[in-house]
Amino acid sequence: MSDDVVVTRSLTKRFGHVTAVDGLDLAVHDGDRYGFLGPNGSGKTTTVRMLLGLVHATSGEVEMLGRAMPRHAHEVLPQVGALVEGPGAYGHLTGRANLRLLDAAGPAGGPPLADGAGSRRTRARRVDAVLERVGLADVGRRPVRAYSLGMRQRLGLAAALLRGPRLLVLDEPTNGLDPRGIAEVRDLLLELNAQGTTVFLSSHLLAEVQLFCTRVGVLHRGGLVAQDHLGALRGPTGRTLVRVDDVAAGARALGLPPPERRGEGELVLDGTSVAAAADTLVRAGIGVLEAAPERRTLEESVLRLTS
Amino acid sequence: MIRVELRKLVSRPRTWVSIGLLCLLPVVVAVFLAVTGIAPRPGQGPTLLAAVLGNGALYPAAALGIVLPFFLPIAVAVQAGEAVAGEASAGTLRYLLVRPVGRTRLLVAKLVSVLVYTLLAVLAVAVVGYVTGISLLGNSGQLTTTTLAGTTLTPASLAWRTGVMVLYIGWSMVGVAAVALFLSTVTDSSLAAALGGLAVLVSSSVLVALDAAGAVRDYLPTRYWLAWVDLFRDPVPWHDLQAGVLVQTGYVVVLLGAAWANFTTRDITS
Known part of the structure; x- marks a missing residue:
């Protein structure tokens, strides 16, 4: 019981x-x-x-x-x-x-x-x-x-x-x-x-x-x-999402490929070295609005579990 | 639950349409008889019909004789075949069981509903037969009725014979209902259950008429169906009537037992 x-x-x-x-x-x-x-x-x-x-x-x-x-x-x-x-x-x-x-x-x-x-x-x-x-x-x-x-x-x-x-x-x-x-x-x-x-x-x-x-x-x-x-x-994917005020400049500063879509304002970082990335961005004069670990959608989790 | 099933029975237009149709055929036959005055020769045509021209009071029996071979068993088989399979195909069976209604309880309620329908149908045909008989064929002013054996019956004697006849035919129909009800717990298609029930009856009728099948004939469900004609002989030869009740009771007990055993243990996947 x-x-x-x-x-x-x-x-x-x-x-x-x-x-x-x-x-x-x-x-x-x-x-x-x-x-x-x-x-x-x-x-x-x-x-x-x-x-x-x-x-x-x-x-x-x-x-x-x-x-x-x-x-x-x-x-x-x-x-x-x-x-x-x-x-x-x-x-x-x-x-x-x-x-x-x-x-x-x-x-x-x-x-x-x-x-x-x-x-x-x-x-x-x-x-x-x-x-x-x-x-x-x-x-x-x-x-x-x-x-x-x-x-x-x-x-x-x-x-x-x-x-x-x-x-x-x-x-x-x-x-x-x-x-x-x-x-x-x-x-x-x-x-x-x-x-x-x-x-x-x-x-x-x-x-x-x-x-x-x-x-x-x-x-x-x-x-x-x-x-x-x-x-x-909906566990973390191991990547970090960083929202910045200027994505193109941010990507350049971090040495990432330029974003495909404009206006999203989000950068995807591998790993969780957020501190170092934020430091680089701030020194390049780019405003960091938000940084958070990326989570799977339920769909991704379920598809992973049932495939 | 029994009350709920009876409410379903009376609220369904099909119930009344089928009973109406059952009553219609004897009325049509009576109209033709009354208009033409041509009776089937004794021994031909539906049972007892030859005797009714002279006396309308015998027409309830003749009316049942008209619907008994096909119409009545079809109506009863459709009703009983629908009982469980109809709920399954409407998607309501699972909700009744989850409500919760015990499976045995549900089956008993269905059985009562089918019994009530059967009795209603037989009684309706008998009553309509009486009314049509008296009004169309007349009572020929006699207070007595001639039996098949040529002796006369008092109205009281005719009344109890007709009563026993209604019960006997009703019980025969319960045998049909038991076959269809059992099949109704096996399949989720009410059509399949009703047709299965009718297939059993047709097979039985064929075998009854087959001399080569004489060894099993006396145990077939339709063997004694027409034994109620004996009620209009004087004195009544009870042997076939008793055998008929016994055979039907055997089928009813075995098939209802099988229906119960199947329904209470099966997986409801409808």
């Missing part, structure tokens, strides 16, 4: 001869915004399905909210909201009717919600509240089959939020959303996270994870190749 919200130990799943997930050890801390990264086919979705008890592990253990899964699914899952491989809804019903059915289908209990217990009496209010949160309050009586991809995605997110979960497990939640929708969803998730919801975000969109997540796990061919804070993953 541990305090972590999601723990897997040597989690393995084989489909016939194909090993989809191989000895995975995940640890998602309480309050994390955890980015679960990996290229297509690396086993992300299979892992998410094993966490939720949809797919049975070949070997290894899953623990969520301190309890073994899938054995304690009935205590764990009411506190978990999930969006797995796209939303699912009955096309002939409205979004509101879909959420009411889903709400009625499961157990009444669950975590205490803002408006009281998750009982039948408060169902209509609960459904209206989540629709409002995801920006679907005004869709009216349209059936879901008339929804756009983005609206369906929002409805799926509303379903995940319906019971006020402690943990959100989201697989590509911004799929099909326009840039503004993506930003809105990110703000919503940040707000929920600030209120104490742990977010486990599975994605192959590196930019999205870099903007949102605090910790990152990188999956490659079914195994975890890195799991660390975002800052640690």
